[in-house]
Amino acid sequence: DTGVSQNPRHKITKRGQNVTFRCDPISEHNRLYWYRQTLGQGPEFLTYFQNEAQLEKSRLLSDRFSAERPKGSFSTLEIQRTEQGDSAMYLCASSFDRDEYYEQYFGPGTRLTVT
């Protein structure tokens, strides 16, 4: 297994455009998390899935953000009508709820720049 993968690694878009990111978790991991990290800050939780069910969403996740995990495998995070404040690194992590400590394994992230 090569770990959590995220695509694209970098995305530059103009304000007002829609963008979609993809995360492929470690196979057999049934939990999947999205975080956002801005420069000089720690990652902030956005949302998480157990299998295909979205169990929690942060207040940071405005109506312009939507996440899906069809069939409980890969996940997508879409941002509609992007704003400059959306510029950040978007991180995905996965874990297996039968692991003793539910360790979260992180992907390399997708860096979004909104111009």
Place this chain on the structure above:
Amino acid sequence: GDSVTQMEGPVTLSEEAFLTINCTYTATGYPSLFWYVQYPGEGLQLLLKATKADDKGSNKGFEATYRKETTSFHLEKGSVQVSDSAVYFCALSEGFQKLVFGTGTRLLVSP
């Protein structure tokens, strides 16, 4: 809500120096505590963890002890190497769900 506070960086040390990075937390329940490390150009990696009071997490020469009475989880290493240069994040999790991170501390180790 839950929060994590860690010392601001950068922390600049010479090789073989002793390292301490302070971390304190606020939580409504009884969280698990973690240190994650981010090496230049790489993703976040779990460095060590502790799930109950007085537990000591350790890995790669790094240690941290879960101190419930002082709500702290300070990271220490007896002798740092240049290869330890990275950003270190303290984090907590209640019920093994979402992680709440501190702002990170950059460590720079010079030869």
